[in-house]
Amino acid sequence: xxxxxxxxxxxxxxxxxxxxxxxxxxxxxxxxxxxxxxxxxxxxxxxxxxxxxxxxxxxxxxxxxxxxxxxxxxxxxxxxxxxxxxxxxxxxxxxxxxxxxxxxxxxxxxxxxxxxxxxxxxxxxxxxxxxxxxxxxxxxxxxxxxxxxxxxxxxxxxxxxxxxxxxxxxxxxxxxxxxxxxxxxxxxxxxxxxxxxxxxxxxxxxxxxxxxxxxxxxxxxxxxxxxxxxxxxxxxxxxxxxxxxxxxxxxxxxxxxxxxxxxxxxxxxxxxxxxxxxxxxxxxxxxxxxxxxxxxxxxxxxxxxxxxxxxxxxxxxxxxxxxxxxxxxxxxxxxxxxx
Amino acid sequence: xxxxxxxxxxxxxxxxxxxxxxxxxxxxxxxxxxxxxxxxxxxxxxxxxxxxxxxxxxxxxxxxxxxxxxxxxxxxxxxxxxxxxxxxxxxxxxxxxxxxxxxxxxxxxxxxxxxxxxxxxxxxxxxxxxxxxxxxxxxxxxxxxxxxxxxxxxxxxxxxxxxxxxxxxxxxxxxxxxxxxxxxxxxxxxxxxxxxxxxxxxxxxxxxxxxxxxxxxxxxxxxxxxxxxxxxxxxxxxxxxxxxxxxxxxxxxxxxxxxxxxxxxxxxxxxxxxxxxxxxxxxxxxxxxxxxxxxxxxxxxxxxxxxxxxxxxxxxxxxxxxxxxxxxxxxxxxxxxxx
DNA sequence: CTATAAAATGCAACCGATTGCATAATCCGT
DNA sequence: ACGGATTATGCAATCGGTTGCATTTTATAG
Numbered sequence: 088x089x090x091x092x093x094x095x096x097x098x099x100x101x102x103x104x105x106x107x108x109x110x111x112x113x114x115x116x117x118x119x120x121x122x123x124x125x126x127x128x129x130x131x132x133x134x135x136x137x138x139x140x141x142x143x144x145x146x147x148x149x150x151x152x153x154x155x156x157x158x159x160x161x162x163x164x165x166x167x168x169x170x171x172x173x174x175x176x177x178x179x180x181x182x183x184x185x186x187x188x189x190x191x192x193x194x195x196x197x198x199x200x201x202x203x204x205x206x207x208x209x210x211x212x213x214x215x216x217x218x219x220x221x222x223x224x225x226x227x228x229x230x231x232x233x234x235x236x237x238x239x240x241x242x243x244x245x246x247x248x249x250x251x252x253x254x255x256x257x258x259x260x261x262x263x264x265x266x267x268x269x270x271x272x273x274x275x276x277x278x279x280x281x282x283x284x285x286x287x288x289x290x291x292x293x294x295x296x297x298x299x300x301x302x303x304x305x306x307x308x309x310x311x312x313x314x315x316x317x318x319x320x321x322x323x324x325x326x327x328x329x330x331x332x333x334x335x336x337x338x339x340x341x342x343x344x345x346x347x348x349x350x351x352x353x354x355x356x357x358x359x360x361x362x363x364x365x366x367x368x369x370x371x372x373x374x375x376x377x378x379x380x381x382x383x384x385x386x387x388x389x390x391x392x393x394x395x396x397x398x399x400x401x402x403x404x405x406x407x408x409x410x411x412x413x414x415x416x417x418x419x420x421x422x423x424x425x426x
Numbered sequence: 427x428x429x430x431x432x433x434x435x436x437x438x439x440x441x442x443x444x445x446x447x448x449x450x451x452x453x454x455x456x457x458x459x460x461x462x463x464x465x466x467x468x469x470x471x472x473x474x475x476x477x478x479x480x481x482x483x484x485x486x487x488x489x490x491x492x493x494x495x496x497x498x499x500x501x502x503x504x505x506x507x508x509x510x511x512x513x514x515x516x517x518x519x520x521x522x523x524x525x526x527x528x529x530x531x532x533x534x535x536x537x538x539x540x541x542x543x544x545x546x547x548x549x550x551x552x553x554x555x556x557x558x559x560x561x562x563x564x565x566x567x568x569x570x571x572x573x574x575x576x577x578x579x580x581x582x583x584x585x586x587x588x589x590x591x592x593x594x595x596x597x598x599x600x601x602x603x604x605x606x607x608x609x610x611x612x613x614x615x616x617x618x619x620x621x622x623x624x625x626x627x628x629x630x631x632x633x634x635x636x637x638x639x640x641x642x643x644x645x646x647x648x649x650x651x652x653x654x655x656x657x658x659x660x661x662x663x664x665x666x667x668x669x670x671x672x673x674x675x676x677x678x679x680x681x682x683x684x685x686x687x688x689x690x691x692x693x694x695x696x697x698x699x700x701x702x703x704x705x706x707x708x709x710x711x712x713x714x715x716x717x718x719x720x721x722x723x724x725x726x727x728x729x730x731x732x733x734x735x736x737x738x739x740x741x742x743x744x745x746x747x748x749x750x751x752x753x754x755x756x757x758x759x760x761x762x763x764x765x
Numbered sequence: 766c767t768a769t770a771a772a773a774t775g776c777a778a779c780c781g782a783t784t785g786c787a788t789a790a791t792c793c794g795t
Numbered sequence: 796a797c798g799g800a801t802t803a804t805g806c807a808a809t810c811g812g813t814t815g816c817a818t819t820t821t822a823t824a825g
Contacts, residue, residue, distance in 0.1 A: 093811055104775045109812055119773060136542055140488070141811035144479040144780045159507055165499030165525070172524055176539060184523050185511055186504070200515060203475055313710055343711045350713055369708060371652055372682045374689055432781055443805045448782055458803060480781035483810045 092135040151181045153201035155211045157189045162367045163384045170388025178396045187214040195222040208395045213238040215277040236391045250415040255380050256289025258417050259362045264297050266425045268332030272305040274319050275336045316343030338363035338370045360423040375421030431474040490520045492540035494550045496528045501706045502723045509727025517735045526553040534561040547734045552577040554616040575730045589754040594719050595628025597756050598701045603636050605764045607671030611644040613658050614675045655682030677702035677709045699762040714760030
């Protein structure tokens, strides 16, 4: 194992001090651009790599961002992470990613690990049964910035990045109404999570605005799993009066529900028009293709990471409580279209 | 920001030297167990956290493992990563995860980032169009261990962790044959990748063993995307003689193909019996449920991470070229069952 | 051609844990 | 009680950048 090149090596060869080399490599204003050029080219030539640990040790900074997400295995999350990774790489930050698997307990454990790893900041999307943010108090106390995205919770000094789920839920429902549907069922997730509570609110608002009655038997709160989709189909089949519209807060669940409904002899969209959420590729696998709400994952990831990094670099303060809203888009496909 | 507790603080309070404290915390044999107890409890009481950067700097080790995968958004990969994370956490290692998005170029860039981050070891699953391992030569030269999993490539001093894809492909095909199918089509991925080449080999072997002819028009090499599934359905519909069996090397592609086939009026499994691969949850979304090969993701992740960590800790040498084979399981569901 | 300001560079003390070697404390048998 | 072996602890250098302050060099003005 050949030894690494250090700034001392460069300094020696160039008859300069390590301090000058360090400053040149960090683009310090007090170094003449001429000297900088010489040092940079020499460093390149020698294959110099900065030792992050020496640097971190001295600056008391890790240049590492912790990311905690419920799961990695959704198309949405994968695009979010791709966006974060892109921004982080460019800014010379590292990402430590962990999944809570929708468990509050595991999220707490992940937070502790992140804390012990001394991440400079945190990007979090909450597990479905997370009740509070107490497990992040250690971070707040140390002034370690944290940004919540997608699955958020209001918190002082903590930016939230989301889409307007109320409006999205409203649009999805209004679209079904515009297709002539009058009995619209809604399958939602854990209402502790803003994303589901908000979509529900939008759903209710749309019904109200169009003068449709609210029927609590048409609301199902589930975990949005495949099984929940099947159960929803059973439930629908057992209702005395079948709903003619269905708004499911997740594509995967919607798709499995459609499959089960078709098994039972219901026609989609003729008997039941269906709208999902997320624009997961699975929405294109089912026949008929699923109408859904596109969620800007990559963009969300990029913005979250960039905001955090800007804050860490002192370019932008995020400590004022604020919310960043991204645009979504209702994508109409055959599963809900009037024929 | 209150300052951190260091071993010097502990040493001062206990009237010991920092060296003793350091050794005690690392369970060094030269420290009496009595002293160790005192130091440990004091460290706990004071909320001491080891500074990884000081430690890394001194030991010239990062306790960080780099992971490069094609994509994060598959159920399989998510379980692999959950397994790796579990093991890494327990062993006090950090994971840096990045996705190549199936691109050779991006994989090269990822490798460079990992190198600059000075990971202690690497866990890699190759992108579909990766042609060689030249981009990892910097690691080999520095003796940084690397383990390939799932999408592997033979390489001196580099453990491979896989399932027996030849046998799995054989079993999938033999199962179709056992259901009375005689014209079996195979949709595969990039044959540069062992997983696809091996499954193909198994497919061919099974045909040969059961005395069925090999028909090259029944072999489609694709990228296994949703679109490829649709195209395969078109292709099948256009064939003069329809195949009665179909083995697709990925569940997602298989499912989209089934949907398209059904659209075209083919019955599954009666006209075409279908087998997928991976046991992705999507295999349960489609009607009929998809027969598939279960892939032990969590286990693969755990074993890969554990092997690497053991090697790094000097407990086990992996530098002899070897391969670890995990068990798979053919899961028979309705999409292929004789009625 | 000085005097003074401004720009460029160097000095040396950190950051916190690790570890080879030296030293001190303890134990043992006789 | 004593020499020698064993065990426990301390000393001090080291890892490689960073940064406040001092010093040198260069530029500008008078």
